[in-house]
Amino acid sequence: MTHGSLIWQTEKDCKMQTDQPEQKRQRRKDARPSEILEAGLALFAERGFAATRLEDVAKRAGIAKGTVYLYFSSKESLFEAALKDRMVSTMEGVSELTSSFTGSTEELFRLVLGRIYGQMIDGDAGVLLRILIGEGDRFPDLIALYREIALAKGMTTMKGILKRAEARGELRVPADEIDPRMIVAPIAILAIGGKIFGAQSPGDRDEFLERHLDLVLRGLLSANAGR
Amino acid sequence: MTHGSLIWQTEKDCKMQTDQPEQKRQRRKDARPSEILEAGLALFAERGFAATRLEDVAKRAGIAKGTVYLYFSSKESLFEAALKDRMVSTMEGVSELTSSFTGSTEELFRLVLGRIYGQMIDGDAGVLLRILIGEGDRFPDLIALYREIALAKGMTTMKGILKRAEARGELRVPADEIDPRMIVAPIAILAIGGKIFGAQSPGDRDEFLERHLDLVLRGLLSANAGR
Amino acid sequence: MTHGSLIWQTEKDCKMQTDQPEQKRQRRKDARPSEILEAGLALFAERGFAATRLEDVAKRAGIAKGTVYLYFSSKESLFEAALKDRMVSTMEGVSELTSSFTGSTEELFRLVLGRIYGQMIDGDAGVLLRILIGEGDRFPDLIALYREIALAKGMTTMKGILKRAEARGELRVPADEIDPRMIVAPIAILAIGGKIFGAQSPGDRDEFLERHLDLVLRGLLSANAGR
Amino acid sequence: MTHGSLIWQTEKDCKMQTDQPEQKRQRRKDARPSEILEAGLALFAERGFAATRLEDVAKRAGIAKGTVYLYFSSKESLFEAALKDRMVSTMEGVSELTSSFTGSTEELFRLVLGRIYGQMIDGDAGVLLRILIGEGDRFPDLIALYREIALAKGMTTMKGILKRAEARGELRVPADEIDPRMIVAPIAILAIGGKIFGAQSPGDRDEFLERHLDLVLRGLLSANAGR
């Protein structure tokens, strides 16, 4: 849930659990926002937006209810902040992978999809998507934002990979005729609907990834499939 | 969603109440539960569980707030009933298609996926999923139910198709090594995250289906893709 | 405090105190608004707007907290409603007095000011003014409204009296040169600042009125005042 | 309100803190209480007691929230201190005018009322009244104080003027039969309810004063008014 920004988390844990173990009335203005973010993210993921009480978020962050409002002006803005925070960190790194890669398309796919798997399933990207989806039309602005930041970037990256494959003569069909969403779909399924479609153990997931890759790359049918 | 016409019928009844009091009233009484179900489903889909007010459900069903409690003991139970009702009806029909089919696997896939497309996107299956997803862990029973009824059935059907293809020598890999979820994933993506991943026009959707099919059946890479 | 709309109050008291003495869960949709209005008015007057808790208003009206919101959308709108209700009833009647009067200007002043005394001091008009004044710039709309409805009407009425006096040759100066506010001012002082300027016993008030009238009508100085 | 310049000075100090640390800081320390008083008074006047946040008072005084509590034990005590401070300074000066005056009563009234106009409308006396009025029964001590300090003094002065006029044979009625409040009332109206009764421009005010004087001194009716 909270692997999105491991560095901050580490920092925070140090301060909290080592230096000032059980005190009340601490002052940690710098660390607070991300702590609250984490707490909120965890609870939003667990219960959805509406069913998450700000008091519980505060409790989980180890602070009082009112303190949340020192850093976020409302429950909604906390949610927004959590979403933005994760979107940015999630979508970074993936695109960089692509540009410098020199191996085969299959290897590149393996690398990129593997990376996305991690972000989506072990990280928080899937969680956020789930909330966004579930809250219906409550957050049209956030949906728009998500589409701009996360989707657009993801699609662009994927298009890049396909173009590259096309240039190398590895594609069966023109790159333009492939919708990147279909390639990412199984991941999204796992991320969004883990509980529903079957929350996998890490081992399962690796296997799922392999099959996903194989399916996407080579398809189901044998060359001589009777049609 | 699909049975939306019922609501109109209710409205009509309202208008006619003074003209034909007894008969219409009787007919409506029998229809009540499903009318409330429809209204609930529509609003849950639109706003999520928490953000849906029972008063609005009642209004949409053309009845008074208190009347809902004559048929459902709580908001939660209405939610569960609405989802269960739809789950059962949604997943029927697909499996029958398969058993009697005699053509090629590709044609069968085209038929079955097309059918699922309809159910998921134009019907309520996607809506159901969306609601379920957003409420996190709040309705574990419903999730379990969904997995039993919808997923299990869908997976079985899909497995059947794959086995059949295998028997006909059309599969590139053993049927057992294919996870049916990967085949259905792009559809689910469209159904669940229409707003997020891009709500398609019907034309778009057909094209999406074609590409989806093609991808699944033959994969991305050309036979001589450098690896 | 509550003499502004005697008719409603009477009706209401009948229903409440005679017919259904001590029941909970009553249903009195028609009487409720004015009951809540009265309760609100009383508490607003006692404590000011901000310091009045809606729960106390409810308690005083003999209902539950939430019930208030069935009739008024917010605390502010309750205040508005109370203000409007009283303004209208207060300013009515005064103007009618004037039009049909045939006696001397002094008698007319005596009549009109006496009437206003009653409204302002025994009624709620003064209370409302007090709140409006004390809450500073919180209710600019209400202040504007007050000026339109209450002030404008009052000023117009007063101007009418002055014009009438002028026509009868009773005025020492042209009617246009007299600011009606100065005539009403002592009353307003008493109404607004009863506690501060000295809350009078009814006897005091009558005497105050007499002196006020005498002062206004004939002034302080004797005809031969050395200047 | 009148001492507003102090606040600017404070701001300047803030800027200079690094340049001339010790001296300025010292000077500020002594000025603190009255700076806070000013800031409080200004905001209480603007918004009323409840709607004024201590944080804003601090900000306006150029200090931090917590610092207020070094000088005042609570919001209420700040409020009381602010009002007391001003009451004392406001009512001084008027009484001295009277004792040494040798001209006609009309001229004396003109002088005294003019002075009070200034205090009430341009100074803080009206503000104080306004605040006190709005808070209903919340500060009985302050109301008592106000009556003692401000009202009593004002009334005494006014009585002195009337007695003097009586001795000079200029009064139409015995001085004892005139309530000084009626003479001051129009001023209070303007001071308290500027927004409500019409906030005047300085020109308006002078004219209002003239008419006020004329009305009070000579009354409305002509000598031969039909009665």
Added chain:
DNA sequence: GATGAATGAGAGTTCATTCAT
């Protein structure tokens, strides 16, 4: 059965006050 007025627990939010620094 049907209604909708009434309820009251509960949530988000504010802000006077405290206190570690």
Added chain:
DNA sequence: TATGAATGAACTCTCATTCAT
């Protein structure tokens, strides 16, 4: 002394649920 982060009681407003009619 001065600060401002932290607190938590208190408040407004919502809405699932009840029940007299």
